[in-house]
Amino acid sequence: MTELGCAQEYKAIIHWLGGARPFTAPGAIALTSVTWNRTVNDTAEATIVINKGVAGESCCADLGRIEPWVHELSIYRNGELVWQGLIIRVTENATRFLVEAWDVTAWLAHCVNTTLLRYLSTNPADPRHVGPVQEIAETIIRANLEGGLYAPSPDWPRMLPYIVRDDDTTVTRFEKDGSDNNSVWQVPILTIMNDELVPRGLEYATVGRALLLGRAQTTSDKAKARLNLDSFAGDVEIVRDGTVGTTLVWVTNQNDQEISGAQFGVSGVVSGVYGRLDLLVRSTAEGLSAYDLWQIARASYNGRNPMPTSLKIPDGAGLSSRAPVTIHQLVPGVRIDVAADGMCMGLTQPYRLSDLDVEWRDSAEKVGVSLVPIGDPYTGAPPA
Known part of the structure; x- marks a missing residue:
């Protein structure tokens, strides 16, 4: 094994x-x-x-x-x-x-964008065509690092050959170009990813030198490993938490001073089990369309319905050396199933790995993990 x-x-x-x-x-x-x-x-x-x-x-x-x-x-x-x-x-x-x-994402935090962010074309031959948010992220990174006036040499961080994508099935439209449709948003590339693309469903991580541009895992994705409670060094607690449960996610750009002319996006469905449990997210970003707000709502819905059941791993604990998973399988974002046999809430629950923390000292190693519940995104149609 x-x-x-x-x-x-x-x-x-x-x-x-x-x-x-x-x-x-x-x-x-x-x-x-x-x-x-x-x-x-x-x-x-x-x-x-x-x-x-x-x-x-x-x-x-x-x-x-x-x-x-x-x-x-x-x-x-x-x-x-x-x-x-x-x-x-x-x-x-x-x-x-x-x-x-x-x-290597540190390079993206210290490289200011110099390209026009207008990904609206439906022509596949256009480099700024609509597409999965992961493809848009890679296009922005490549456009800034492949060369140009402010590049000391093409791909000076030596990271472009190591980009790996796992595309979403949802097409993303994205623009940040000012009212003239021709202005460059001068912020670090990592700011674009965190503030604009992550809310639309992008997940990024690194393994070794590889930059992974992925998506939130769903229950249809195959688990990379299956653990049980004996895989953890410590007394693991199971928590079914209704405080984060939601059946409808609303995202609006309305503010308290001026409520007219605002738009909103909503994702989810009124549940026959839980009824209507709303989460309201206010976005302060400027120039967002109803489609933009719907994308943010869709990404925020993941993992909230049904009520998430999570593992609480005690501080200082981590994985046992006998855990049936290799260090190379512990990639942020992947699905890992945990079987809670022998517990009142005994079940096999799908999780995704959000963090891996490793410490080696005095010839002893401690491998800590953070797991969050997996939920399926609501797949209703976007606004017209």
């Missing part, structure tokens, strides 16, 4: 930008601690701590030449790459050297 297992060894290599050409590597015995994570819709982080006295003078001299945004950190678990990203900060004291890194 495939199991998570125990980490016998962690290694760290400092690479030049691009993650292919090594710069230096502290010896395994000099590496005193390693932490790294994977997460949905956020920038993942990693740190390593090096014992200077054990590392030696030559390694120390190399560490002293590390340059943020020029060098990258790669972390290997039992010889396999599990994390890679940009070194963003180094800190040294008398006994230790600390290296902190962010994943």
Whole structure:
């Protein structure tokens, strides 16, 4: 049976930008601690701590030449790459050297958009045609990184070959171009993704160097692993929480000062079981159409009906080394089923992995996960 297992060894290599050409590597015995994570819709982080006295003078001299945004950190678990990203900060004291890194989405947070955001064409030959929100996200990233006036070289972060998409079936129309339909929205690319595309159903994460542009999993997606309560190190609680349950999601751009001329989008259905349970979301973004608001409502509905049943994993606990899942299957956003046998609320519940947090210290590893319930999006027709 495939199991998570125990980490016998962690290694760290400092690479030049691009993650292919090594710069230096502290010896395994000099590496005193390693932490790294994977997460949905956020920038993942990693740190390593090096014992200077054990590392030696030559390694120390190399560490002293590390340059943020020029060098990258790669972390290997039992010889396999599990994390890679940009070194963003180094800190040294008398006994230790600390290296902190962010994943490749850090480049998108520090690259201001220079392209027109007007994805309305129905012509497939038009690079700005309507399509899945994941395709629009990749198009925006490529348009900004492939070259142009403000690019030092094509794809200078070395990330375009590592984009992986899992497209939604829903077509997205998206524009952010001002009243003249010809203005460039000058914000970081990651701001566009977080503020405009994530509310429309985009989910992004990184695994190693790969940038995953995906969608929220549904009950029709195949589970990557099946766990039971024995897979967790600690007393797991099951919570069926009605405080977040909803049957109708309303999204409006109406404000308290001026209620006329506003539009709204609604997703869901009045339930024969729960009746009408409304969630109202107010959007302060300007220029949103009824279709935009419906897209936001549709994405917000996921996981709210039926009432979500979630696992509460105690602080400091995590996965057991006998858990039937590998570290490579623990990808943010994937479906993982959990069977709660022997409990009053005994059931097999589909979840998606939202966060993976790993710490290795004193030759012992702790693997923590955060799981959130999976629900199916409402698939009613958009407004005309």
